[in-house]
Structures are given as structure tokens and as C-alpha cells.
Amino acid sequence: MIQVENLHKKFSKNQVLSGLDLNIQKGGIFAILGPNGSGKTTLIKIILGMVIADKGVVSVFGKPVKNKWKYRQEIEYLPQIANFPSNLRVRELIRMIKDLRQQTSEEERLIDLFGIAPFLDKKLATLSGGTKQKVNIVLAFMFDSPLIILDEPTTGLDPAALISLKELIQKEKQKGKTILVTSHIMQFVEEVADEIVYLLEGKIYFKGRISELMEKTSQTDFEHAIAAIATKMTNA
Amino acid sequence: MLKILKYSFYDLMRSRWSYVYFLFYLALGFVLLFLNNDVSKAVITLMNVIIVLVPLIGTIFGVMYYYDSKEFTELLLAQPIKRSSIFLGQYLGVACSLTLSLVLGLGIPFLLYGLFRSDVIFDFSLLLVTGAFLTLIFTAIAFNIALSNENKIKGFGYAVLAWLFLAVVYDGLFLMSLIIFEEYPLDSFSLAATMLNPIDLSRTLILLKLDISALLGYTGAVFKQFFGTNTGLIISILMLLLWTILPISRLAYKAKRKDF
């Protein structure tokens, strides 16, 4: 599904990715983890073509993505910070995205699921953070694409919405989709992820199942296992 | 691209700034024509306004819109849309809505005044064409500056400086170099220097209509060829086109390579 080879990226003096290789198979939920500034978002943005790599090749669906844009038709993306044109109404935003993508969508079901119907005629600037995130989720899930990329999807969500989100992710997985997710909430990752990818210093430090990670770090719970990687690194 | 243009355009059409700009020109047109009752004088005053104000407004609007629509841009970048389409679409949205405000704002009072029955119709349409070009050029320059500067305040500052340079400082340096080197033949130099500044270029285009009698008073053969025939008009328009295309293509080029 996604092949990344020898990926380098530098932002002015800050080397974010240095020779990253990654192969993600079709189907399943992959969590990309790592400390702050480890390049999770950069990796995702390179896959999406929003950030241009200095070196290396990223292929999605078997084709290099550089300077291409049509492959994004097959990707649904939930950005980390939900920034929307502030003077648009929610309904207009949804209509606009639908118009731009020209794909079949099922936004009604999602609007019901997250209960944002009362906000449809409100301007995006007036919405609370959580509601904005819900709109963000609706926009990300309303099309039927084989690859879903979620950058910090849990931010600002209330428990009910969080449960809906988890169910939604599972449902999409059952359809055989590939889902990439980043999160700081380890409990959430543990619950949903089939496999985790741990980024450190611009490289993949670990890729595998959660049980494998716990074995490797000889820890009994996931959160401690993750923390153990971080401390081991700082001690070394 | 057309879809982006459409959304940007609608977005601007709903913002009150487009209306302020439109109403400003509308008021200016009415005041000039109906208080003065002198079309020739109105055209001359309008020329001054267009040469100075249109580039300034194009610059400020361009920068403002770029920074304001950053979220919109990021939203679009994740969609299956070509990058250059996103930026060109937004650029054209701004430039078109500004041009439309200018043309309608000035056109309506002139139409009501009965411009078509007046012989200044050609001067006036030249004025509008030049204004449109200046809008396109300066909005593109503003987009370029904004695209290269993440910092909003810096970008804004550079854009206003760019305007100040092209509108005033350039001509000051130009005048100084003409006076310093006055013993040398300068007509080719001065024409070249005019071509290198879009504001001077548009001014020249308008001078060709309004002040041709004065321009033909100069002895140089190059001047005579330039101002005395259609060469000047054709070259100026071609240069304006080039001035429009260059920043737009740089915009497309830069947009392709930028990280978001």
C-alpha cells in the first residue's frame, strides 16, 4: 500500500527524517508513534504530497507520488489542527469538499453519528474546538477510499464521540481499508492499532505488533513499553 | 482550477472589502464626473489614481488574502487537486474580483455619464485595461512575496516595500541616473528603465494617449520610433503581458516546491 524508501527531509537546519524506510501492507490499522518532533506529521504530509521530500521515494498504491495529485482521490485525510476557512458555514464546507472531490459520500450518517446537525448553518469560526474536530472527522470519513490517514483524531473529543470514532475506525477496517493513525493517547492506540510504527530521530525505531513491543522492552503494559523506548534512548 | 477560482471568487465577493473597493471607485467615478463635469480632466485624475492606488490595493489585498486563506489552502492541499491549480485559482479569484470591482466601479458612472457618446472612450478603456493589468501584476507579486514568507508581518512589510519601491523610489533613482549621466545618449536607457517597472510601463501606455504632444518634443530617434508610431503601444502591451506572466509562473513554480 505504502512504500517509503530512504526518505530525507530537512526544515532549514532541523533534520527531521534521515533515511526512513517503511512498508505498509494493505489492510489493518497502523499507529505511527514517536516523541514530539520525531517527524510523524512530516511523514504523513510527505505521503500526502503536502511536504516535498529532499531525498527518497514514496510510493502509494505502487506508484511514486512526487508531483502527482490524482492518487489523493483514494486517500482520506484528517489533519492535526482543524483549520477551516472561517467565514464558511459547515454545510457550505461539506458541499464544497464534495464538489471538489466529485465522489459519492455519506455525510448524513456521519452528521447523525456525531450530532452536528444543529451546527450545519453556523460559521466555522463560531464553533468550539470539539465541534470543529467532529466536522473534521465527518469530512475525513465521508468518502469511501481505501486509505485513511488520521493525524491526532482524538483531540478535543468528548467520550461519546470518542467511542463513535473508534467504532467508525473498526468499521472501516472491516471493509479492508488501510488506516494510518497518529495519537498521543496510548490507550486509544492500544485499543485500535494492529501494528505500531515507532519513529525516533528520523528513522523507524520499531515496527510490529504491540505484543512484540512489550516483549522487546520486557514491560507488561503498552504505555510503559513506549515510555521505556524513550528512556532507553535518552540513557544510551 | 476553475473550481478553486470559483470558491475564492465567491469567498471574496462575500467579504466586505470587495464592496469597499467597488464603492470607492464608484464614488470616485461619480464625484469626478458629476461634480466636475469635465471628462478629460476626470480621465487625467483617474490616471493618477490608477497608477498609484491600483498597485497598492492589489498588493495589500493579495497578501491579505493569501495569509487569510491559509487554512483553506491546507484543506485543499490534502484533496485530489493539482497544487498549481490551488494557487492559480486563488490568485485569479483575488485578481478577478479586484479587476471586476475596478471596472464596474469606474465603468458604471462613466456609462451613466454617457461615455459612449464622448470621444474619450478610447482613453478610458485604455485606462481600465491598464488598471486590470496592474491588478494582475501586483496581486501576483504579492502572492509571490507571501508564499516566500511564512511570517505574516514580514510578508506584509515586504509587499508594501515592493510597492513603495516600484511606485516612488524607482522613479527617483531613475531620475537621478538620468541627470547624473546627462551627457550620454540616454533614450534607449530611459525606455529600457521604463520597461522594467510595471508602474512606469502602464504610465507610458497612458502617456501615449494623453501626452503624445509633449513626448514627441524630444529629439532622440529611438524615442521618435517608440512614441511616434504604434511600436510604443505594441511593445508596452507585450511587456505588460510579460510582467503578468513572469510572477504568475514563478508563483506556480514556487508553489510546487513549498512544504505545508
Add this chain to the structure above:
Amino acid sequence: MKYLNGLLVIIFLFSGHCLSAKTISVCSSCKIKSIKEGIKVADEFDTLLIKKGTYKEFNILIDKPLTLLGDKFPVIDGEDQGEIIRITSDNVTIDGLFIINVGTSYTSDYAAIRVVKSENFLIQNVVLEKLFFGIYLEKSNNGKVYHNKIIGDAVDEYNSGNGIQLWYSKNVEVDRNIVQGVRDGIYLEFSDNITINNNISTNNLRYGLHFMFSDDDTYTNNTFENNGAGVAVMFSKRIKMIGNTFKKNWGTAAFGMLLKEINDAEISGNTFEENTIGINIEGSNRINYKNNNFIKNGWAIKVLGACYTNTFTKNNFLYNSFDISYNSKLNDNVFDQNYWSNYTGYDLDKNGIGDVPYRPVKLFSYIVNRTPETIVLLRSLFMDIIDFSEKVSPVFTPDNLLDANPLMKRTK
């Protein structure tokens, strides 16, 4: 006027009959076949009626008082051999001829019609084409050149002549002629008391009208358009120029009107439109400029050298690139109650006169005089700024040069 003149001709012919003058017809089938032959057989005060046809003749000498009357514009073709008609007698009338192909020479000024030391001549309704000089009056007084059409095809100044030339001639009326495509449309040298009215002089190589050393002349209601250098009035006194139009004289040394060493003239009610320079004034004193319109000229008025006690009142200065240009810091001329379209002042007391004086000389015009290439900076914001600062505190331009009473409305 036309009818009146026709009537005059008839009366003249009629009276000629009374004085037992006769009419002699000239045509290819008549007894008399050439004009020269006709002149030879004619008695004084006879009329030669020249019928339609082509007469290949030149050096026709009219040495007695005669009327040459063309019937339906007979053509006299000089075949480029030289002068065509020479008048050396008083009281000669030439009417209704079509004269072509005057010879060109670098040594003698061949003319289509030359009047030498004669009085009371009348030359009217004559059409001249392919000429060198047109109508040449030499030391001839009290005559009239009326309603002729002179169409030259001059290309170079050195081998072309003037349309109507007056040399040491007095009291001549030049009225309603059309002159185009010659060197100077109308040229006057040492000719006083001449009246030049209602002529149209266009597309001439050099000047539409050219005055030299000619005093007390009047020209009114003439139109001078698109001449190489406009109109030149030089070294003359007491000239009246009223109601003329000077238009579209474009070029490096082109003006609506050039005044050089002209004293005590009156210039009123004229229109100067779209000339590179409306009036170029050099060493001219005591001239009254009143009620003139200066429209869309490069420079409405350019003052060079010493010009004293000239007054400019009630003129309209409309949309000129520069209103007034001076090359010195001295000013002895008065500008008062003119309308300036570039005036931006206000009239709070509503008396029709602006409350702030207008300074018609811009610093920029001073800069352009010095470095002509700077003209490309015309109307730039930078120039406006420095013009404004000069307006506030004049450094380079004469500080007493201002119109203290600028009008708020155009004068009519």
C-alpha cells in the same frame, strides 16, 4: 461671400463691356487657340474667356490690364518647363484656372502665377497642383488673393517652394485659400498691412504661415494644422492674430506658433490644440494674450530668452502636459485671471476666483529642459511629489510667476 464675389465679377465684366471692352474666347476649336496668342490680340481691359481644355504653355506674360477667366477650369500645363504666368501690369484678374506642372529649379523661384511690381490684381478660384512656388507677389500692392486651392506634393525642403509668397508687397488681402503640401503655406517677407483671413494651411513641410520683417499685419480665423513646424512669426511689429486655430503640429521643433522678436502684438481668441509646443516665445515684448484656448499641448507656452511685459489674461489652459515653461529665473510677465485645468485650489468666497494662487511652472518642466529624456517620467508619483515641494517653496522656478486670481470656470 462667394455669391457676392461672383456678382462683383459680373459687375466688373459688365462695366468692362460699358467701357467697350470685349471678350475673346480661347479654345482648341476657336480662332484663337492659345492663351499667349489671346493676350497678344487683346486690348487693354479685355477679357480672355478660356474654354475647357488643356493648354500646354509656360512663360505667359500678361503685360496689360486683362481678365483671364477660365470656363469650367481649363488646364494650363507647364510641363515642368518653368514659370507659367507672369503679371507685370496693374489691374489684372486671373479667375478659374487649373495650373499644373510648374518647373522646379535650384536657381530661380518659378511660380505658377507671379505678380511683379503691379497693383490692383485679383487672383481667385485658381487651382494649382504639382507646383514649385504657387502665387508669388513681388513688390505688388493693393491686390487680393482669394479662394484659391494650392495642393503641392513637396517632399524635401530644399527643392520645394511656398504656396503663397509675398515679398515687399503692401495692402494685400489673402482670403479663403487652401494651401497644403508645400514648403511654407503662406510666406511674408517685408510685407506690411496684409490681411490674412479664413485660410486653411495644412500638411506643409515647414510652416503653415511664415512672417519675416512684416509689420501691421492681421490674420484672423485661419486654420493651421499638421505643418512641419507650425506657424512662425518673426521680427515683426504690431501683428494682430485673432481667432486662428493651430492644431497637431507635432515634432521636435514643432509649435503651434513660434514668436521671435515680435513686439506689441495682440493674440486673442486663438485655439492651440495638441501641439508639441503651443506658443514658443523668444525675445518678444508687450504682447497681450487674451481669451486663447490652450488644449492638450505638450507645453502650452514655452518662454525662452528675454520676454518682457507680456500679459496673459482670461486664457484657458486645458490638459496640457506642461502649462508654462521658463528657462530663466526672471519673470516680468503677468498672468492674471486665467483658467487652469490643473488648478487644485478652492473658492470659499464663491467669487469665481480661486483663493490660492496657481503656479503654472512646474519644477519638472525645468528638469525636462535640462535633461530631455526625463520626459518619460511625466505624471509619475515621484515627479508629483517633487513638483509639490517646489510649489510650496520655489527654488528653481521664478517665485513671482503665478496667477494670483485663477478662475474656477473656463472663460468663454
